[in-house]
Structures are given as structure tokens and as C-alpha cells.
Ligand code: C2E
Ligand code: MG
Ligand code: MG
């Protein structure tokens with residue numbers, strides 16, 4: 001470490017950093033062919049009303065790397081954004097999720113994450129329009145999740161693209177709310193249909209008084225602006241019960257279900273009456 005070797009010393013070569021960079025570079029190269037090799041797949045995590053009734057799923061990308069095994073999206077989405085492959089991966093995820101949802105017997109909602117890079121390059125509204133047309137998915141069943149970065153990058157472009165998306169009849173959700181740059185006023189200036197409370201606030205709701213206050217404020221904000229609020233990362237009954245008391249109407253998290261291949265949820269999407277997962281009313 002440069003710090004340990006003294007203030008005046010400058011280290012020109014850091015073997016640790018070098019290895020990490022090489023590793024990232026190798027992964028980035030692999031990523032370019034991952035789609036062609038069909039190594040990418042989607043997991044699905046249920047989203048439920050506060051009483052546990054599942055109303056939809058979020059599609060979450062996974063990379064089944066031939067030698068590294070399952071690489072989590074937290075590791076490869078950033079790489080994909082850096083080398084531009086996110087444009088292709090994002091288009092694939094959108095289409096794949098729409099195709100999957102269109103095959104369900106139950107008309108549940110499907111949520112798909114969009115990267116800020118997808119707003120910068122290419123014609124996102126046309127891409128979504130085509131995915132809907134080609135898969136036959138009804139637009140009102142599709143929700144697109146965006147992060148605050150989309151707005152931060154280029155607010156006026158974001159607004160025009162979001163308006164075009166809205167005119168297709170799809171819904172827009174603000175993901176990870178409370179963690180980034182977006183202010184409260186962005187909820188008013190942009191056409192959001194849902195606010196997703198970031199999981200960091202939910203997971204510390206019992207132990208951190210500030211988190212509890214933040215969660216309460218976001219729920220209040222949603223009520224005032226008439227935008228439904230969903231809490232992410234709900235893992236325990238205790239968390240759900242607090243959220244319920246605070247007036248939160250929707251939850252997503254391990255309590256309801258982990259992200260899994262859709263086959264794990266076939267009972268829900270094909271409507272065999274088992275649509276009451278981990279969380280039960282009462
Ligand atoms: P996100 O959109 O905020 O997704 C929620 C993340 O929280 C998921 O992580 C999910 O597995 C995790 N999670 C859900 N419930 C719980 C819980 O109760 N406890 C804990 N500890 N974690 C929970 P995942 O699947 O690793 O995805 C991470 C992020 O990668 C996503 O965050 C999203 O920003 C990004 N991502 C995933 N798939 C895509 C994609 O297709 N396109 C883009 N652009 N981004 C994606
Ligand atoms: Mg999301
Ligand atoms: Mg999130």
C-alpha cells in the first residue's frame with residue numbers, strides 16, 4: 001500500500017491493482033461473446049401486495065460464465081456499461097422478459113431494468129415498441145425501472161424519452177430511490193408510476209432511526225404525489241409489519257421470494273391457486 005510506505009513515496013506499480021485490472025479486462029472481453037454463447041439468463045423475483053399476493057415479477061440478469069460460474073449483475077452490468085455491451089444486453093433482457101411474461105396464463109406485471117447508457121444510445125422507445133409488438137405483451141403489463149442516473153445524465157433527453165415510453169402505455173418506476181442524486185422534485189417533473197424504496201433503508205429500518213424516518217418520508221411523498229411505493233429488500237416479517245404500519249402497500253424481497261428461474265414460480269404465473277408465497281396476510 002502506498003500509504004503504508006510513507007507520504008513521500010510514490011508507487012508506480014501495484015501488483016494487486018494490476019491483477020484486478022487484468023481480471024476485469026478478461027471479464028469484459030468474455031462479456032462481448034456472452035450473449036452469442038447464450039450464457040446470459042434472467043431470474044425472476046416476485047413483487048407482492050403488502051398482504052403477500054404476488055402481482056408481478058422483476059427480471060434480473062445473471063451471467064453463467066463457463067469457468068467462473070454465476071457472475072452477479074453487480075459485477076458485470078458496470079463492465080457492460082463501460083464497454084457498451086449493455087445496449088445489446090439490455091435489448092436482449094427486455095425482449096426475453098416480455099416474451100416470458102407474454103407466455104403466462106396470469107396477466108401479471110413484468111419489470112425490466114434499464115441502464116442510463118440505453119437512454120444515451122439508440123432509440124429506446126422504438127426498441128420497447130418493437131419488443132411489445134413482437135412478443136404480443138400488453139403494454140400495461142410492462143414496467144421499466146430506471147435509476148436516478150438516467151435523469152442526472154441528461155434531464156431533458158430523459159424527459160422526452162420517458163414521455164415517448166409513457167405514450168406506448170408502459171409504466172415507469174424509479175429504482176433505488178433515496179440513494180442517488182434525484183431530488184423530490186424529480187418525482188414531480190418526470191412521469192413516474194412507482195417509487196422503489198432502496199433496500200439499504202429497508203434492511204436497517206429496525207436498527208437505524210434515520211432509516212425509519214427516511215422510509216416514512218418516502219411513503220408520505222408517494223401518498224402526496226399519488227405514486228405507489230414498493231419497498232425493496234424485505235427479508236423479515238418484522239420489516240413487513242413496520243412497512244405495513246407505515247402505510248406501504250407493496251413489497252419485494254427474500255421474504256416473498258428470491259430471484260429464481262421462472263420455473264420456480266410456475267404455480268404463480270400459471271395460476272394454480274398457489275399465489276400466496278412466503279408472506280401471508282394477518
Ligand atoms: P435492482 O434493480 O435494485 O434489483 C434488486 C436487487 O436486490 C437484486 O440484486 C435482488 O436480487 C436484490 N434483492 C432483492 N430482494 C432482496 C433481499 O430481500 N435481500 C437482499 N440482500 N437482496 C435482495 P441483483 O439481482 O444482484 O441485481 C443487482 C442490480 O443489478 C439490480 O438492482 C439492477 O440495478 C442491476 N441489474 C440486474 N439485471 C439488470 C438488467 O437486466 N439490466 C440492467 N440495466 N441492470 C440490471
Ligand atoms: Mg430494479
Ligand atoms: Mg433497486
Ligand code: MG
Pocket residue numbers: 176
Ligand atoms: Mg440496485
